[in-house]
Amino acid sequence: MRSLRWAVALLCLGVAPALAQAGPDAALLERGRYLGEVVAACGACHDRFGPGLRPIPGMALAGGRVFEERGFRAVAPNITQDRETGIGAWTDAQIAAAIREGRRPDGSLIGPPMPVESYRGISDRDLAALVAWLRTVPPVRHAVPDRSTYAFPLVAHGGPVATVPEPPANDPVERGRYIAVNLAHCMDCHSAQLGEGRADPNGRGARGLVIEGPWGAVQAANISPHPTEGIGRWTDAQILAAITGGVSANGRPLAPPMAARGPVWARMEPADLRAILAYLRSLPPQER
Ligand code: HEC
Ligand code: HEC
Structure with missing residues (x-):
């Protein structure tokens, strides 16, 4: 009885929801925020940008960035919690299906560069964490003007994903593969x-995507352990400086696709960065 009265009092004060959040869900939400804001950096594509590709304050995840490649012109949607212009009206399961299966609630398919093939490998727990985090993103009213257009039919990415277990905690190469391939989608470009x-999953680490922007056209570098074509002779510190500081081994500042993510990835947990290093060093050397 006494505890009930306490509960009612706390509820009236608005304390109960805060207490509820401090429960086990708080850890899930923290994980989701870390994945969404830092490791996967969803905002690198989904933020709203102004001239020179500078993020507009207050417009996180509000969409509108245009990606033009041979074969498509894609526009990143608003993924804030706004019910009309964002994904606020979607259920948790619908958001999860969009991320890991590339399917919208109306059944339409989500195309590149949304890294669905990579996200298919996101573990059940991390997917739930990302959804929990997205639910906390403040709604921003921003109707993205254009729809994406593709000159090729979108593929269904292999249908529903039943379940994905956590990667082994004690195997840095496997954890690094999970982070670099599935979460940070390094290997989509590289x-x-x-x-x-x-x-190409068989060409991981080879020279990759050519990205055009206000900075010109740059090609994602060979980051396999090849001694001359790749980063085989780089020290760990040099590789980390490229990932978290946006500078190449010779001190050259890297173009925005890397440089813009540097300060974001600098917030990655040291163990995650070490795992990425272990994975990159484990790749077969690529000639090109
Ligand atoms: C490399 C750029 C890129 C990254 C990184 C990225 N997205 Fe996307 N995303 C897109 C684009 C572009 C589309 C729209 C594609 C289309 O129109 O078919 C999209 C579509 C979506 C949609 C469907 C929304 C709708 O209204 O149709 C959701 C949800 C989504 N992304 C969530 C995420 C989340 C969560 C992350 C981070 C874990 C993320 N995306 C990372 C580019 C990206
Ligand atoms: C959106 C595409 C994209 C993603 C995602 C990406 N990179 Fe890059 N990366 C590039 C491009 C483009 C360059 C070359 C930039 C330049 O030459 O100025 C580059 C350069 C690099 C370099 C420097 C290589 C050299 O020879 O100077 C390293 C190391 C690197 N990336 C590692 C990574 C890692 C690790 C990840 C994931 C944590 C990652 N990249 C994610 C596009 C990307």
Whole structure:
């Protein structure tokens, strides 16, 4: 009885919801925020940008960035919690299906460069974490003007994903593969390209995507352990400086696709960065 009265009092004060959030869900939400804001950096594509590709304050995840490649012109949608212009009216399961299966609630398919093939490998727990985090993103009213257009039919990415277990905690190469391939989608850019926005899983680490922007056209470098074509002779510190500081081994500042993510990836947990290093060093050397 006494605890009930306490509960009612707390509820009236608005304390109960805060207490509820401090429960086990708080860890899931923290994980989701870390994945969404830092490792996967969803905002690199889904933020609203102004001239020179500078993010507009207050417009996080509000969409509108245009990606033009041979074969498509894609526009990143608003993924804030706004019910009309964002995904606020979608259920958790619908948001999860969009991320991991590339399917919208109306059944239409989501095309590149949304990295669906990579996200198909996101673990059940991390997917739930991302959805929990997206639910906390403040709604921003921004109707993205254009729809994406593709000169090729979108493929269904292999249908529903039943379940994906956590990667082994004690195997840095496997954890690094999970982070670099599935979460940070490094290998979407840093792999030989099959066209139609798809990376070749057999060409991981090879010279990859050519990205055009206000900075000109740059090609994602060979980051396999090849001694001359790749980063085989780089020290760990040099590789980390490229990922978290946006500078190449010779001190050259890297173009925005890397440089813009540097400060974001600098917030990655040291163990995650070490796992990425272990994975990159484990790749077969690529000649190109
Ligand atoms: C490399 C750029 C890129 C990254 C990184 C990216 N997205 Fe996307 N995303 C897109 C584009 C472009 C589309 C729209 C594609 C289309 O129109 O078919 C999209 C579509 C979506 C949609 C469907 C929304 C709608 O209204 O149709 C959701 C949800 C989504 N992304 C969530 C995420 C989340 C969550 C992350 C991070 C874990 C993320 N995206 C990372 C580019 C990206
Ligand atoms: C959106 C595409 C994209 C993503 C995602 C991406 N990169 Fe890059 N990366 C590039 C491009 C483009 C360059 C070359 C930039 C330049 O030459 O100025 C580059 C350069 C690099 C370099 C420097 C290589 C050299 O020879 O100077 C390293 C190392 C690197 N990336 C590692 C990574 C890692 C690790 C990840 C994931 C954590 C990642 N990249 C994610 C596009 C990307």
